[in-house]
Amino acid sequence: LYTLAVRSSDSESLRVVGSILSMLVAPEDPGAVLAALTDPRTSIVTLTITEKAYLRVAGGGLDTAHPDIAHDLANPQMPRTAHGFLAESLARRRAAGIQPFTVLCCDNLPANGATLHRLLVEFAALRGTDLARHIADEVAFPSSMVDRIVPATTDADRARIAGQLGVEDAWPVMTEPFCQWVIEDDFPAGRPAWERFGVTVVGDVGPFEDMKLRLLNGSHSAIAYLGLLCGHETVDRAFTDPAIRQFVDGLWAEAIPTLPPDAGLDTTDYTAQLAERYSN
Template sequence: METPIQLNQANLGAIGNHIPVPKYSRDTENRGIVHIGVGGFHRAHLAYYLHQLKQSGDVSAWNIIGIGLRDADAKLYDIFKKQDHLYTLMVKHPSGKIEPEVIGSIVDFKMGTTDPEPVISQMANENTKIVSLTITEGGYNFNPTTGEFNFDNPDIQHELRHPNDPITVYGFLTAALKRRRDAGLPAFTIMSCDNIEHNGDMARKMLLAFAEEQNPDLAAWIAVEVSFPNSMVDRITPVTTPADIETLAQNFGVQDAWPVTCEPFLQWVVEDKFSNGRPAFEKVGVQFVPDVGPYEKMKLRLLNAGHSVLGLLGAIHGHPTINACVEDALFSNYLRAFLDQEATPILGDIKGIDLEDYKNSLLERFANPNIKDSVSRICSESSAKLPKFLIPTIHENLATGGSIKFATLVIAAWCYYSDKQVDLNGRPLQIIDAIHGKLHDAAKETANNPLAFIQQESLFGELAENERFATSYTSLLQELHQGAAIKKLMQGPL
């Protein structure tokens, strides 16, 4: 193929001869949505839904202004600036087919790390109707055991003393909402798109806790005026690799410094509670419901927990990707047994959902050989994920006398993973976790105290005090430390 065409607004006409491009005007005046946390998932999900709506000819559709609040966001800021905030979404099908499309729904990107004013001003602008979030579980700044706001965070302490110099999402939101209130403007909706059960409720609880400490009058206004719809989001979005960039350039003729890859599956269930209007997302398949709770729980306890089951066990065994895990019959059977025997019994009936079909689809999605989602990505930030995805299932099954044998091995594997930092073949593991040091120290201490790892109450609650769980867990952990193969231990519960 000829020299790849650099992705930018001026080149869309030429790029359109190779792959689909935006057909709509990217008018930056009609902004509407400010989004904090412009990672791969946001670009494969909310931004894609809005792109679809605009492609359909909906002239009322809004645009997105991306916001970066971490130093790590500077790389995307630089790339977006060169590419006029355009990027390519590469949908990877199980057959090997790749469908790329240029997405144009993000029209600007602002960094709040060095100068917060442009970000605050954009949020406070009357054209901003929604502030959406993908800040990961850890970004909500709550204690995973108590569910309460963490005021010990040094950044939070700084913001309480200096409300005009925000650092975290809470500082920026309160600064912008204060300006809107003072100017007599309506509040924007705060819409969480993170994998947290009752994510809107959690965003509301955390923001109000912060605002009540910083400015009680403002907190009272937020409590009445700001809507926080809960939502359930779903689309597997692996980390972009150099090979993805090369494939796009060589096979499709487009030079994009940071394309996004994803699976074909796409789902978004949202409560229709917006304080200042919203796009007509229902036109492109978004499901609006009165209560998203059952759908959230289903996704977190099946898909997200299932990912962690495969990820941690697969990491210890040495499988590099999730699809490699599913291609291994023992791993596939183990996951299905966990889903059937431990996760499903606590879900109950979910309107409009056939759980057997849903679980079948999960196995198919995880097996997609064209996605190759790394186990290291799935295992990253497990301290923020497992207290929401997996550990509640253990607690609920302990309370009802249900099975815990499959999930208990995953917790033992997590301890081993955190301690040894190598798989059972001695190969080093890439461990990414905000509290990695704390996890490593607690796991190391199990040599003297077998329960040390699960005695971290902020993660596990009172699991260490449950004799049934503690006995099973310590036995499995001992076998791991004695060199038992993870496959041997997996065969036990089956």
């Protein structure tokens, strides 16, 4: 169990989440993780491991000189990296005649599905061309985009939530009301009806990534830089500065025409939500 604390500018709601039924810690028992990944009932594997864990070099390719990559190539039964776990479990499924699972990357990487696909094929090629070809041709890697601010949990957060719930939660998750999860619809083995729970399922995640990068990331950076120069300490205070707000509105007006008009993007609603988020 853990607490999800959704905080707006004037209120906070708490929800205790109990959907995680079990947990495996890969460094403690890699064999159990491989068994779960190889299980025929496993049809989708999601990754939220941070950008650093993909072990890329500056040019974007796999860091084949990384000691954990070398370890996984020499010890495929005891992997340390995500690449090692995925490649070994897919190899075992192939040998057993089990359909490959779909790999859904949820990390903040542009074209994250294609990026992980390329990295895993590169890793698998170091094990053998047959496995690399199997992953390249038979395994789906839909892209996704997640947008929700999740600030670090503080001791004050823990104390406040414990007081409200009457129980102690060592690590409640703090977040904002806004939530956007966009997923490319490429699941050969089927998928849950995520649309029922607010997920946007599309044929191409790219336009949504572009909207986030240009309208959110661009304006958020501008507010931070200009706000600091103007003596503001937080984004919400900087956003109330008329000069900064005027600049952001102008930035949005210039960026919106660069987005594809036929991708189903509601930029009016999106920028209105951004304004509300920046004020939180």
